[in-house]
Amino acid sequence: MAKVLLILPHLPQRMGAPYLGQQYVAASLIAAGHEVKCLDLAAVHNTLDEDAAVREAEGFRPHLVGMTLFTLNALHGYRLARRLRHATPLLVAGGPHPTVLPEEPLAHGFDASVVGEGEHAIVALAALAERGADAIAAGLPDIRGVRSVHGDGPPGGVLDDLDGLPYPLTSYPAFDARAYSPDGLVVPGGMMTSRGCPARCTFCANYVTGRAYRFRSTEDILGEMVALSERHGVLHFPFWDDAFTARRPRLNALCDAIEAEPSLAGCTWTCITPGNMVRPEDLRRMRAAGCVAINFGIESGDYNILRVIQKGQRPEHVKAAVRAAKEAGMVTIVNFMFGFPEEGVEELGRTLALMEELAPDTDYFNNRGVLMPFPGTAIYDAHHERYGFTDWWLDPARVPDEPDAFGLSPEETAALLERDPTLDQDFFRYSEPVRELIARCVRFKARHNQGTLDRLRRGLAPSAA
Ligand code: B12
Numbered sequence: 373m374a375k376v377l378l379i380l381p382h383l384p385q386r387m388g389a390p391y392l393g394q395q396y397v398a399a400s401l402i403a404a405g406h407e408v409k410c411l412d413l414a415a416v417h418n419t420l421d422e423d424a425a426v427r428e429a430e431g432f433r434p435h436l437v438g439m440t441l442f443t444l445n446a447l448h449g450y451r452l453a454r455r456l457r458h459a460t461p462l463l464v465a466g467g468p469h470p471t472v473l474p475e476e477p478l479a480h481g482f483d484a485s486v487v488g489e490g491e492h493a494i495v496a497l498a499a500l501a502e503r504g505a506d507a508i509a510a511g512l513p514d515i516r517g518v519r520s521v522h523g524d525g526p527p528g529g530v531l532d533d534l535d536g537l538p539y540p541l542t543s544y545p546a547f548d549a550r551a552y553s554p555d556g557l558v559v560p561g562g563m564m565t566s567r568g569c570p571a572r573c574t575f576c577a578n579y580v581t582g583r584a585y586r587f588r589s590t591e592d593i594l595g596e597m598v599a600l601s602e603r604h605g606v607l608h609f610p611f612w613d614d615a616f617t618a619r620r621p622r623l624n625a626l627c628d629a630i631e632a633e634p635s636l637a638g639c640t641w642t643c644i645t646p647g648n649m650v651r652p653e654d655l656r657r658m659r660a661a662g663c664v665a666i667n668f669g670i671e672s673g674d675y676n677i678l679r680v681i682q683k684g685q686r687p688e689h690v691k692a693a694v695r696a697a698k699e700a701g702m703v704t705i706v707n708f709m710f711g712f713p714e715e716g717v718e719e720l721g722r723t724l725a726l727m728e729e730l731a732p733d734t735d736y737f738n739n740r741g742v743l744m745p746f747p748g749t750a751i752y753d754a755h756h757e758r759y760g761f762t763d764w765w766l767d768p769a770r771v772p773d774e775p776d777a778f779g780l781s782p783e784e785t786a787a788l789l790e791r792d793p794t795l796d797q798d799f800f801r802y803s804e805p806v807r808e809l810i811a812r813c814v815r816f817k818a819r820h821n822q823g824t825l826d827r828l829r830r831g832l833a834p835s836a837a
């Protein structure tokens with residue numbers, strides 16, 4: 373049995389629940405018989421600073437330290453890795469950032485990076501770590517999906533069979549529940565019923581789960597929902613799949629199964645999906661099976677921008693989808709983004725007009741939404757040299773901390789969300805009129821959302837419609 377310490381380094385925003393990707397990794401290790409401890413330095417009530425995390429590692433003496441790296445915490449992870457070098461024989465990076473840039477962690481003190489979905493690789497790595505330094509050096513190049521200082525393993529990282537994976541909830545004992553809620557109850561996060569997205573948006577960094585759409589059997593999903601409800605009293609399930617409705621037969625089968633399960637009677641759920649992947653009859657079916665809210669991405673109101681970013685949707689799709697979701701009785705959330713390099717005042721004006729048109733049927737818009745060029749995306753590759761933001765995540769000034777939104781009053785939160793710090797980063801050197809219009813679009817969303825919250829506080833229906 374190996375001792376494994378999993379760390380989620382500090383992020384600009386606080387996390388209210390253990391990160392699902394880290395739960396999956398921890399659950400696989402536990403199922404394989406390893407001892408796992410998780411430190412979430414981004415958790416809302418986390419009290420550990422970097423020094424304390426190093427002391428924890430020294431006390432635990434792990435065979436393997438594994439870090440979950442996003443682009444926005446890579447720099448924190450690299451700093452921590454240097455300080456943990458003496459505390460473990462095997463230092464491994466995994467997550468969205470190493471999946472796109474696996475060599476970068478190796479240059480910052482890690483022994484290995486895992487590319488893609490990490491459930492199988494981490495178990496193989498833990499077994500190797502137990503056997504000491506020589507075995508690690510010899511064995512790393514044999515593990516699928518691993519890049520290492522001792523050589524690279526065969527490609528891996530896309531799981532075909534999602535059904536065999538241990539449920540994330542089996543990892544809860546490895547987390548410190550007090551980091552998420554003072555009463556020590558771990559607040560369960562959401563679920564993934566499928567992985568991957570068939571769409572190809574040029575700004576999207578979903579490289580871990582990738583473009584190949586794979587889904588779990590209804591039995592496996594129901595098993596997880598029932599276990600969450602029986603063991604933790606959960607009866608509301610946020611589904612975080614990239615494209616929940618992408619396959620109609622599986623959607624209908626899942627709705628049927630949820631409705632037929634007695635222990636899930638009265639349960640509710642939410643999901644995310646592109647507006648062109650859902651029909652009004654699907655929405656009615658979903659609402660009957662407990663779907664109370666749906667989140668659509670459209671991003672722009674301009675046909676040319678939608679074409680350039682390869683959204684694969686038109687404003688008509690989202691208009692029809694939002695209306696149909698509202699008619700079906702769901703809370704509606706619509707995502708818009710601003711600041712694409714091809715976007716001028718005219719294009720942004722069309723986006724603002726579409727937001728205004730949708731507003732009566734939209735309960736919430738996504739917060740803020742200024743484009744951040746994540747590595748690995750087509751937008752990053754096409755523009756980083758011209759605009760001079762190559763490797764921006766390695767510059768501390770580019771990844772400033774945000775105030776702890778969990779600790780703010782409603783008024784303070786509203787004020788915070790009226791501004792997008794990414795606009796100040798000025799990745800694409802916006803002209804003054806474009807910058808002003810982006811700021812106006814961000815304010816429009818914040819004020820609309822505030823209006824919805826105010827209506828809810830007064831006991832009224834969320835949307836103005
Ligand atoms: C749910 C979610 C969230 C939730 C997380 C809640 C929670 N408690 O889990 C919330 C809403 C908080 C969130 C916030 C943000 N998110 Co988010 N999120 C997601 C989403 C939709 C699903 C994550 C997930 O569970 N995936 C499923 C698992 C299987 O994949 P995974 O998480 O990558 O984990 C696997 C591997 O990475 C690997 N792995 C992970 N950790 C480790 C560790 C080791 C040691 C090893 C070996 C392997 C390994 O194995 C895991 C299991 O297969 C993804 C999109 C996606 N398709 O993944 C975006 C995504 C991760 N988010 C993203 C972003 C950008 C953000 C935000 C910055 C958005 C924003 N602008 O505000 C914030 C940042 C948060 C912060 N605190 O600062 C990007 C990350 C891109 C990047 N390069 O960093 C993604 C990929 C979205 C996208 N399409 O661009 N997010």
Ligand code: SF4
Nearest residue numbers: 569571572573576614
């Ligand atoms: S539809 Fe969403 S998840 Fe899929 S590629 Fe586009 S932005 Fe990414």
